[in-house]
Amino acid sequence: MSDTFTMDSPQPRLLDQTGQGVIGTPMNRPDGPRKVSGQACYTADAVTEGVAHGVLVRSTISRGRVTGMDLASVMSIDGVIDVITDPRMIRNPAQGMAGEAPVQPGDAVHYHGQPIALVVAESFEAARDAAQRLTVHYETEEASVTPEGTSASETDDPETAGDFDAAWQAAEVKVDLNFTTPSQAAAAMEPHAAIAEWKDNSVTVHSSLQMIRFNKKELADTLGIDPSQVRILAPFVGGGFGSKLGLGPEAVAAAIASQRLGRPVRVVMTRQNVFDCVLRRSETAQRVRLGATQDGRITAISHDDTVSNLDGEGFSEPVSQASQFLYGADGLSFTQTVARIAATPAGSVRAPGEAVGMLGLEAAMDELAERLGMDPVELRLKNLPDKHPMDGREYSTRRLADCLREGAENFGWAQRGAAGMRREGDWMIGMGMASAARSSMLVKSASRVRLTGDRAVVETDMTDIGTGTYAILAQITAEMLGLSPERVEVRLGDSDLPGASGSGGSFGANSAGSSTFLAARKIRRRIADLLGCAEDDLTLQGGRARGLNRDMALADLVQEELEAEATIKAGKTAESHFSSGFGAHFAEVAVNEWTGEVRVRRMLSVMSMGRILNEKTARSQALGGMIWGIGAALTEEMQNDQRDGHVVTRDLANYHVPSHADVPGDMQVLFLEERDDWANPIQTKGIGELGISGAGAAVLNAIAHATGHRVYDFPALPDRVI
Ligand code: MOS
Numbered sequence: 001m002s003d004t005f006t007m008d009s010p011q012p013r014l015l016d017q018t019g020q021g022v023i024g025t026p027m028n029r030p031d032g033p034r035k036v037s038g039q040a041c042y043t044a045d046a047v048t049e050g051v052a053h054g055v056l057v058r059s060t061i062s063r064g065r066v067t068g069m070d071l072a073s074v075m076s077i078d079g080v081i082d083v084i085t086d087p088r089m090i091r092n093p094a095q096g097m098a099g100e101a102p103v104q105p106g107d108a109v110h111y112h113g114q115p116i117a118l119v120v121a122e123s124f125e126a127a128r129d130a131a132q133r134l135t136v137h138y139e140t141e142e143a144s145v146t147p148e149g150t151s152a153s154e155t156d157d158p159e160t161a162g163d164f165d166a167a168w169q170a171a172e173v174k175v176d177l178n179f180t181t182p183s184q185a186a187a188a189m190e191p192h193a194a195i196a197e198w199k200d201n202s203v204t205v206h207s208s209l210q211m212i213r214f215n216k217k218e219l220a221d222t223l224g225i226d227p228s229q230v231r232i233l234a235p236f237v238g239g240g241f242g243s244k245l246g247l248g249p250e251a252v253a254a255a256i257a258s259q260r261l262g263r264p265v266r267v268v269m270t271r272q273n274v275f276d277c278v279l280r281r282s283e284t285a286q287r288v289r290l291g292a293t294q295d296g297r298i299t300a301i302s303h304d305d306t307v308s309n310l311d312g313e314g315f316s317e318p319v320s321q322a323s324q325f326l327y328g329a330d331g332l333s334f335t336q337t338v339a340r341i342a343a344t345p346a347g348s349v350r351a352p353g354e355a356v357g358m359l360g361l362e363a364a365m366d367e368l369a370e371r372l373g374m375d376p377v378e379l380r381l382k383n384l385p386d387k388h389p390m391d392g393r394e395y396s397t398r399r400l401a402d403c404l405r406e407g408a409e410n411f412g413w414a415q416r417g418a419a420g421m422r423r424e425g426d427w428m429i430g431m432g433m434a435s436a437a438r439s440s441m442l443v444k445s446a447s448r449v450r451l452t453g454d455r456a457v458v459e460t461d462m463t464d465i466g467t468g469t470y471a472i473l474a475q476i477t478a479e480m481l482g483l484s485p486e487r488v489e490v491r492l493g494d495s496d497l498p499g500a501s502g503s504g505g506s507f508g509a510n511s512a513g514s515s516t517f518l519a520a521r522k523i524r525r526r527i528a529d530l531l532g533c534a535e536d537d538l539t540l541q542g543g544r545a546r547g548l549n550r551d552m553a554l555a556d557l558v559q560e561e562l563e564a565e566a567t568i569k570a571g572k573t574a575e576s577h578f579s580s581g582f583g584a585h586f587a588e589v590a591v592n593e594w595t596g597e598v599r600v601r602r603m604l605s606v607m608s609m610g611r612i613l614n615e616k617t618a619r620s621q622a623l624g625g626m627i628w629g630i631g632a633a634l635t636e637e638m639q640n641d642q643r644d645g646h647v648v649t650r651d652l653a654n655y656h657v658p659s660h661a662d663v664p665g666d667m668q669v670l671f672l673e674e675r676d677d678w679a680n681p682i683q684t685k686g687i688g689e690l691g692i693s694g695a696g697a698a699v700l701n702a703i704a705h706a707t708g709h710r711v712y713d714f715p716a717l718p719d720r721v722i
Pocket of ligand 1: 210240241242243245349351352503504505
């Protein structure tokens with residue numbers, strides 16, 4: 001039985017008392033050797049006897065309806081088995097998020113590249129050939145493919161606190177700036193893939209997904225079957241970044257085709273497919289207004305934005321999220337407009353909101369500091385509010401001031417000097433900084449822990465999307481049960497196991513970590529019973545259990561398996577306290593005065609993100625985010641054809657993520673540890689998305705400092721820099 005624990009009050013810091021010495025250490029991933037030796041089984045590696053290969057056929061119009069397909073022309077191709085046009089495969093809004101059916105039956109086309117059919121063949125090559133040759137007939141409709149070109153848009157009522165207009169009127173110093181950021185791709189290393197197989201009215205789907213508890217329900221809803229008839233397997237996921245939060249068209253198509261053909265069907269997207277029809281991050285147009293007194297107290301903050309999505313989609317990039325809690329003011333106002341366009345659906349991409357909103361906000365802060373003649377670090381230190389400016393909640397913990405000071409100290413910020421003054425030959429050198437912030441959550445999650453002797457097993461349908469879940473759940477369990485981590489086996493990514501939060505929104509470690517902690521805690525109590533002592537008198541270390549007057553090896557004490565399951569969910573602490581990771585990014589760049597080329601020379605980020613469960617995987621997360629920040633600042637831009645909206649940058653040659661040569665060797669991360677008692681019983685905060693939040697702004701601000709000239713349109717390509 002799984003008890004549900006609701007996070008209503010701060011919990012004891014048990015992980016600081018257990019003393020096994022495993023928690024927080026930079027332990028290597030237990031799954032690492034399997035991954036680097038090619039033995040980890042990713043979706044497309046799952047070997048299934050008699051598998052057929054499916055390739056998605058994608059729309060070549062931007063809006064309209066499919067009226068017919070010339071099937072005869074491709075059915076004669078050697079090896080082609082079927083062309084499937086089930087209406088459940090044709091995607092209508094809204095895209096699946098957290099348990100809704102991602103695909104409503106229909107025949108409508110909403111954007112260029114939308115999946116409309118699946119060709120199934122004996123080989124991938126035959127299926128691809130047929131998919132390319134298939135002639136599709138459409139009824140076309142006019143469609144706007146850019147936010148500028150559309151007349152269909154919705155503007156929300158402003159979210160406000162205090163009186164922004166009055167504060168803005170009265171402000172002594174003002175900046176009123178417009179920024180744009182382009183669409184971005186999640187560009188996970190592993191392309192989206194699914195293999196489906198039916199047996200006795202139930203379907204098993206291997207698919208590369210982040211949140212399989214939700215994905216299972218999405219698939220059941222789409223197929224019109226009961227969730228108990230669906231099993232999803234995702235033991236290894238090669239990155240997600242939001243693009244695998246919801247069930248994808250490849251999984252739906254594979255399930256339908258497999259049922260129809262009575263054999264397993266594999267659908268592996270090509271890289272181009274992924275860019276065409278897996279969600280993108282919306283482009284944004286942002287207007288940031290900051291008003292302040294002469295001495296640098298911010299009095300007015302407004303951050304208005306326009307983003308885009310398909311008509312009917314529920315998601316909109318929450319651009320102003322960080323602007324609502326980072327700095328205080330007498331008046332704050334935030335208004336969002338969603339432009340309805342015919343383009344690849346927009347969804348969550350790593351740190352939705354903060355990742356792009358902080359590019360505008362933190363660049364505007366830099367310009368305000370300049371206008372005030374104030375140091376940018378000082379401006380931020382002067383404007384940290386006592387409470388959440390919008391809803392009055394307390395901050396659970398916030399070491400932003402420490403991060404800013406430590407960062408400035410360690411980076412040599414004092415040597416920065418005036419803008420446009422430092423040169424090395426043809427290169428202009430500049431330093432910039434920005435705050436980092438990313439709100440942190442606890443999502444309902446369950447885990448089971450079993451212990452026999454001194455061997456433990458953790459079971460949950462949680463995923464490891466490259467973040468280190470296998471490592472941290474082993475560490476939590478080992479720490480709680482006094483075991484070395486090699487004695488803990490972690491089983492993930494199977495929807496038949498207890499349902500976890502999944503990986504998303506930086507809540508995975510908080511949530512699945514907490515449910516695993518609680519299940520292990522129950523096992524501790526059972527061990528105390530076996531030993532005949534109170535839980536408080538129990539010490540579990542080095543594979544031994546010690547009570548007041550007994551000391552036994554677990555191998556002797558726990559002869560029959562102990563099993564415990566626990567569920568955690570958010571409660572009252574989330575209502576009274578606002579939890580967020582905070583940090584400060586510092587960057588030094590060199591800008592070539594003739595070509596406008598920007599080289600990032602070094603970066604330092606100081607972060608406080610609750611308890612660090614594993615110093616190595618946490619650092620990797622932070623570095624990955626900072627590197628994406630470099631990409632956002634300098635190169636990343638998804639481009640769509642202005643006529644029909646089709647994606648032009650459809651691979652990693654055209655869509656420029658930072659390569660090794662773009663990333664300096666000198667990338668430093670410092671953690672200022674803290675315990676977030678209000679967040680969860682393991683006192684953690686989300687880590688995955690803090691690194692990217694604000695990072696690009698530090699680079700942009702460094703460019704402005706180097707050249708004396710600010711760029712307002714991301715990315716800062718050479719022609720914009722000079
Ligand atoms: Mo994240 S963008 O919620 O995977």
